[in-house]
Amino acid sequence: MISLNSPIETRAHGWRAGPKLLGLCAATMVLFALTSLWAHMAIFAMTLGIYAMAGTTFLRFGLRRLRVLWPFVAIVLIWHAVTRDLEMGSVIALRLLSAVALANLVTLTTKLSDMIDVVRYLAAPLRRIGVRTMQLELGIALVVRFTPVLAQKGTYLSYAWRARAHKRPNWRIVVPFAVLALDDAEYVADAIKARGGLE
Amino acid sequence: MERNLTLIALFAALIAALGLIPKFTLGFGVPITAQTLGVMLCGTVLGAKRGTLATLLFLLLIALGLPLLAGGRGGLGVFASPTVGFLIGWPLGAFVTGLMVEKLRFASLGVTAAIASVVGGIIVVYIFGVIGMSYTLNKTIPEATMLVTAFIPGDLIKAIVAGAVTVALYKARPKSVLSRV
Numbered sequence: 001m002i003s004l005n006s007p008i009e010t011r012a013h014g015w016r017a018g019p020k021l022l023g024l025c026a027a028t029m030v031l032f033a034l035t036s037l038w039a040h041m042a043i044f045a046m047t048l049g050i051y052a053m054a055g056t057t058f059l060r061f062g063l064r065r066l067r068v069l070w071p072f073v074a075i076v077l078i079w080h081a082v083t084r085d086l087e088m089g090s091v092i093a094l095r096l097l098s099a100v101a102l103a104n105l106v107t108l109t110t111k112l113s114d115m116i117d118v119v120r121y122l123a124a125p126l127r128r129i130g131v132r133t134m135q136l137e138l139g140i141a142l143v144v145r146f147t148p149v150l151a152q153k154g155t156y157l158s159y160a161w162r163a164r165a166h167k168r169p170n171w172r173i174v175v176p177f178a179v180l181a182l183d184d185a186e187y188v189a190d191a192i193k194a195r196g197g198l199e
Numbered sequence: 200m201e202r203n204l205t206l207i208a209l210f211a212a213l214i215a216a217l218g219l220i221p222k223f224t225l226g227f228g229v230p231i232t233a234q235t236l237g238v239m240l241c242g243t244v245l246g247a248k249r250g251t252l253a254t255l256l257f258l259l260l261i262a263l264g265l266p267l268l269a270g271g272r273g274g275l276g277v278f279a280s281p282t283v284g285f286l287i288g289w290p291l292g293a294f295v296t297g298l299m300v301e302k303l304r305f306a307s308l309g310v311t312a313a314i315a316s317v318v319g320g321i322i323v324v325y326i327f328g329v330i331g332m333s334y335t336l337n338k339t340i341p342e343a344t345m346l347v348t349a350f351i352p353g354d355l356i357k358a359i360v361a362g363a364v365t366v367a368l369y370k371a372r373p374k375s376v377l378s379r380v
Contacts, residue, residue, distance in 0.1 A: 107274030
């Protein structure tokens with residue numbers, strides 16, 4: 001399973017995940033509290049600067065991940081151009097871009113295993129009151145393992161469909177797809193039980 | 200016990216896989232991302248409690264940085280983007296959908312599942328979605344509602360599909376459809 005981790009090793013890769021997440025929370029709260037256009041322009045420039053510090057490849061990688069936001073940025077700017085309040089529109093658009101770019105930055109520089117450690121840390125109080133968090137961790141592992149498996153099976157299903165029909169697959173393909181997921185769940189449950197279960 | 204966990208995990212994986220497989224059409228030539236269909240199915244098939252847990256597990260993995268949303272999106276960035284409300288609405292949407300399928304017995308399973316998907320998978324999810332959009336884009340609730348209405352017809356079709364798929368699954372694997380066991 002490919003994670004969204006950056007292939008380019010940055011200095012921030014070595015930092016602890018917890019403080020990075022706390023910093024992100026604080027930064028996002030500040031972003032939503034500020035209303036000055038200049039402040040938002042400065043923050044966005046600073047955010048891009050942080051990306052650029054890790055090299056131009058990293059910066060381009062980060063900018064590409066912001067592409068999904070363009071429709072929203074366009075809507076906001078057009079909307080506020082029509083209502084003749086482009087300053088407000090620019091603030092909203094910049095805030096959006098900075099907030100997502102900063103959040104992406106944490107994801108890009110934090111390994112999946114480090115993030116799972118944070119989950120384990122946060123789940124510690126639950127363990128103390130008797131909740132078995134082992135199931136949570138096993139659940140994460142199962143999803144990571146079975147997403148590509150199911151996607152592969154789904155692709156085969158659509159090949160099989162095309163081999164038999166002229167038309168593109170329609171919604172009916174979801175039925176065998178979900179049956180496969182249900183069956184896999186039953187097999188894996190039996191396999192876990194056979195290995196001593198969750199107790 | 201083991202079965203609960205694996206069904207929850209496999210349905211979380213199913214939501215992800217529905218975003219990864221080549222797009223299929225709804226018969227009207229409209230290509231859709233089927234992930235919201237997956238959320239509806241979590242409710243109609245797994246029931247309220249497990250359906251909610253499956254969507255929560257899926258969201259947790261998104262937050263941890265896996266690109267499981269349609270188009271390979273994921274990571275913490277999606278929780279700062281305008282569509283965040285829809286994601287936050289998923290667990291409650293799955294809960295409401297599941298609860299309705301479990302409790303309502305006045306109609307056939309298919310009709311109940313479709314109605315439940317409309318209420319949980321559309322109304323509940325859109326309430327959160329609109330609030331999220333109004334907050335991130337600084338728009339009033341009616342303005343934000345206007346921005347998302349274009350997606351409602353597609354989701355209504357998905358709710359009907361969810362009903363049909365649930366019936367077919369109940370025929371194929373009656374013991375696994377936990378909302379009716």
